[in-house]
Each structure stands twice: as C-alpha cells, then as structure tokens.
Amino acid sequence: MMTAPFTTRALLLEPGALHRRLSHLDCIDELTRRQPKTLAAVVHRVQLGVHNHYVDGMPRVLPMIAGRARGAYLADVDGNTFVDLDNGRGANILGHAPAVVTDALRAALDDGLSFAAGHETETALMGLLLDAVDWAGGGFFGNSGTEATMHALKLARTYTGRPLVAMFDQCYHGHHNDVLATRAPDGSTVGSMPGTARPASTLVLPYDRRAFEVIEARARELACVIVEPIRSSWPQLDRDFLFGLREVTAQHGVLLVFDEVLTGFRFRFGGALGTLGPTPDLATFGKIIGGGLPIGATVGRAEVIEMGVSTGEHLRDMQDRTRILGTFCGNILSCTAGLAQLRYLREHQDSVYATIHAAAERFAGELQRLRDEAGFPIAVRRYESLVRPMFGTMGTDEFVDLVHPQRYPVAEYMWTYYLRAAGVHLPEFLYPLFTAAHDTVVMDAVCEAVTRSVAGLRRDGLL
Numbered sequence: 001m002m003t004a005p006f007t008t009r010a011l012l013l014e015p016g017a018l019h020r021r022l023s024h025l026d027c028i029d030e031l032t033r034r035q036p037k038t039l040a041a042v043v044h045r046v047q048l049g050v051h052n053h054y055v056d057g058m059p060r061v062l063p064m065i066a067g068r069a070r071g072a073y074l075a076d077v078d079g080n081t082f083v084d085l086d087n088g089r090g091a092n093i094l095g096h097a098p099a100v101v102t103d104a105l106r107a108a109l110d111d112g113l114s115f116a117a118g119h120e121t122e123t124a125l126m127g128l129l130l131d132a133v134d135w136a137g138g139g140f141f142g143n144s145g146t147e148a149t150m151h152a153l154k155l156a157r158t159y160t161g162r163p164l165v166a167m168f169d170q171c172y173h174g175h176h177n178d179v180l181a182t183r184a185p186d187g188s189t190v191g192s193m194p195g196t197a198r199p200a201s202t203l204v205l206p207y208d209r210r211a212f213e214v215i216e217a218r219a220r221e222l223a224c225v226i227v228e229p230i231r232s233s234w235p236q237l238d239r240d241f242l243f244g245l246r247e248v249t250a251q252h253g254v255l256l257v258f259d260e261v262l263t264g265f266r267f268r269f270g271g272a273l274g275t276l277g278p279t280p281d282l283a284t285f286g287k288i289i290g291g292g293l294p295i296g297a298t299v300g301r302a303e304v305i306e307m308g309v310s311t312g313e314h315l316r317d318m319q320d321r322t323r324i325l326g327t328f329c330g331n332i333l334s335c336t337a338g339l340a341q342l343r344y345l346r347e348h349q350d351s352v353y354a355t356i357h358a359a360a361e362r363f364a365g366e367l368q369r370l371r372d373e374a375g376f377p378i379a380v381r382r383y384e385s386l387v388r389p390m391f392g393t394m395g396t397d398e399f400v401d402l403v404h405p406q407r408y409p410v411a412e413y414m415w416t417y418y419l420r421a422a423g424v425h426l427p428e429f430l431y432p433l434f435t436a437a438h439d440t441v442v443m444d445a446v447c448e449a450v451t452r453s454v455a456g457l458r459r460d461g462l463l
C-alpha cells in the first residue's frame with residue numbers, strides 16, 4: 001500500500017524515486033517475472049546506445065519490446081501475448097498485418113522497393129484519397145504525418161506570400177520546428193522543447209473564439225491556421241468553433257488546414273467530419289492511409305497544391321514555387337500497403353466502422369460503469385471511436401491537462417502496467433486506438449482487464 005500519493009512533479013522529475021516506490025507493487029513484480037527477455041532486451045539497447053522515442057522518450061518502468069503482432073494482438077520478445085490497444089499508434093485500422101495488406105506487399109516486392117519516380121500505385125492511392133476527400137483537387141505524398149503538415153505550411157506560405165502560421169494550444173501536428181511550439185501563460189509563443197528553432201514564425205492560439213481576434217489582428221502576416229478538427233488531446237466536435245474559424249480565415253485570405261493525420265479514415269471513409277464541418281483549403285493525412293507503412297499526404301485546393309508544382313520555367317519556379325522533397329516520397333511499398341488497406345476499408349466500411357465504434361463504446365462504457373457503480377475517480381472524454389480515459393475527480397466539460405490539481409497522473413501512468421499484467425498493451429498516458437480486429441471476444445477480455453487493473457490501482461493505493 002502506498003503511503004502518500006505522488007505528485008506530477010515527482011513523476012516527471014524524480015522517476016528514480018518512483019521506481020523505488022513502485023518496485024514492490026504486485027503488477028511490477030509479476031511483469032518482471034513474465035518479461036525477463038524484454039527486460040534484458042531493454043538493458044542490451046541501453047548498453048549499445050540504441051534509442052527510440054517509444055522506449056526512451058519518457059521515464060518508463062518497463063518499456064515494451066515487441067516480438068510480433070497479428071490482428072488485435074501484440075507479443076513481446078518473451079512470447080507473452082497482449083491485446084494491443086495502440087495498434088501502431090492507430091495506423092493499423094484493420095488490426096496488425098491483415099492478409100489483404102501483407103498479400104499485396106508480397107506481390108509487389110519483386111517489382112522493386114523504391115524508385116524515385118512516379119508509379120501507378122501512387123496514382124491509384126492518391127486518386128482514391130482525392131475521391132474520398134472530394135473538395136481537394138490534388139496532393140503530394142510524404143513519409144510521415146510530420147512531413148504532411150510541414151508540406152502544408154510550406155504550400156500555404158508560398159500561396160499567400162505571408163510568413164506566419166498559427167496553430168492551437170493542445171493540438172499536435174508532428175515534430176518539425178514550425179509546430180513544436182506552445183502557448184506561454186502570458187499568451188506568447190515559445191518552443192515546446194529544447195533543440196528547436198525559436199518559433200518566430202508561429203503563433204499558438206487558445207482553442208476557443210479568442211483566437212479569432214488574433215487571427216484578424218495578424219491576418220496580413222498570416223499564411224494559414226492549422227487545426228485538428230477533432231483534437232486527440234480532447235476529443236469533441238465543436239462545429240460552431242470550426243465554422244467560425246472558417247469564416248474568419250476566409251474573410252482575411254488566411255488558409256485553413258485540417259490536420260487529419262490521426263482522424264482521417266478513423267470514423268468514416270474520408271475526413272473526420274464529412275459534411276458535418278466546413279471545408280478547409282488543405283488537409284493532411286498519414287497513419288491509416290499507409291496501411292501500416294510510413295506515409296503522409298498533403299491534399300488541397302488545386303491552386304494551392306500547384307505551389308509545389310513546376311511552372312515549366314526554372315527561373316519563375318525559383319521565385320514562385322516551393323519544393324516538396326524527399327527520397328522516399330510516394331514509396332511503392334507504402335503506397336501498395338495503403339492502397340490495399342483503403343480499398344478494403346472502402347468495400348467493408350459499414351462493418352469495419354461498426355466494429356471499431358462498438359469497441360470504443362464498450363471500453364468507455366466499462367470505465368463509466370466502474371465510475372458510476374463502484375465510485376472510482378474516472379473521467380472519460382469521447383468522440384466516436386476516440387476515447388480519452390483519465391483518472392481524477394475533475395469533470396470533462398472543459399479541457400484539463402495532466403497537471404490539473406484533481407487529476408491523478410501517477411495512476412494514469414501506472415495503469416499501463418496493471419493493464420499489461422491483465423493482458424492488455426496500452427503505452428503510458430496514451431489513449432486506445434481500436435481496430436476492426438477488436439471484436440466482441442477481444443473486447444470481453446479488454447473489459448475484464450480494465451476492471452482488474454482499476455481494482456489493482458485501488459488495492460495498491462494509487463487510485
């Protein structure tokens with residue numbers, strides 16, 4: 001039984017102390033016994049100097065080292081199998097390694113691995129994407145969601161001839177300099193981590209109507225505003241806000257960019273909102289459209305996309321055109337996997353989205369049941385299949401961050417290990433991303449693990 005609760009400060013600044021205090025917990029004990037090869041693999045990596053955000057990006061009690069993954073399951077290097085709630089951060093919407101994708105990849109392998117040339121599979125995948133996002137007249141592929149947003153901002157600056165871009169607090173757009181920015185308490189924009197360029201050409205706005213005044217005031221310098229139409233950090237649809245944003249940007253010739261890297265093709269076949277929301281000028285995609293392989297895409301109005309296409313005159317290009325570069329852009333294997341996944345998704349959209357929706361509903365329902373019936377301090381914020389579970393006594397009407405005084409970050413952090421001991425993989429502080437493989441049998445096991453893990457947190461005084 002823990003004596004005093006850990007503060008966020010203790011968690012973030014003194015992970016060693018956390019380890020010492022947590023090492024006696026049953027679930028850590030159990031995992032240490034069940035994952036000896038995983039632990040050895042972590043030590044080996046450290047000794048060699050092998051680092052990766054998923055392993056070393058934050059203090060982790062026991063990082064996951066994956067062996068293989070199939071369907072709804074991920075196995076560690078010890079051979080333990082877990083229901084995976086991460087699913088390649090949501091790229092594998094059909095589950096891990098679905099036959100429709102792996103068969104397509106096998107068939108493509110003999111034709112070459114990367115061309116640095118156009119090819120028909122790229123045409124087919126972009127054609128399919130533009131069919132689904134029918135307001136867009138063209139697009140480029142990149143290699144990640146980060147590249148997709150980077151390309152969008154470049155195209156917007158070139159089109160408008162304006163230097164600034166604006167993003168919102170609490171939104172994530174990847175890891176290039178323009179978007180590694182955050183809003184300081186005084187409203188100014190500062191870099192969100194060491195090692196980045198000073199974000200002199202980025203404004204970080206509050207995610208509410210106060211932003212509209214800033215956009216109006218700075219419009220003459222502002223190329224675009226980028227926004228997640230549904231924020232992963234706080235899933236909810238705010239149609240008035242999005243329509244207001246569309247109005248104020250359109251009035252001032254500022255482009256609107258929807259970052260759909262996470263939400264695209266997740267709730268329906270196409271952009272997150274379909275006809276529910278306004279039409280942006282550019283949109284970015286990634287994850288699902290790559291079928292599990294690295295990809296990003298920037299699509300948009302033809303005249304904006306044209307800013308990355310040669311005019312046919314080299315000297316004019318040097319002045320009027322930006323360049324969308326990258327050795328692997330439009331890679332044949334990524335396009336092959338993406339095309340296979342999206343074609344399957346298009347043909348089976350009713351059943352796939354129904355399964356994913358039902359999985360999210362059960363997961364959220366189980367947590368709500370534990371809150372309502374057993375009185376656990378659990379909060380759930382949900383939009384369609386995007387579910388944000390939190391521990392704490394705060395409500396979910398307003399955005400709350402991890403340092404909210406009524407939020408229990410240590411319980412959220414440790415939940416990963418209680419879930420894992422109960423057979424479910426969900427990385428620290430992350431929210432689940434469900435797939436078509438998360439059927440009722442899988443979700444029965446997940447719900448049981450949720451109940452067991454929450455009871456474990458309570459038993460050990462963490463919740």
Ligand SMILES: Cc1ncc(COP(=O)(O)O)c(C=O)c1O
Binds near residue numbers: 144145172174232260
């Ligand atoms: C909304 C959004 N934009 C951009 C990115 C960056 O994508 P990637 O990790 O592929 O670079 C992510 C990744 O999670 C995302 O959720």
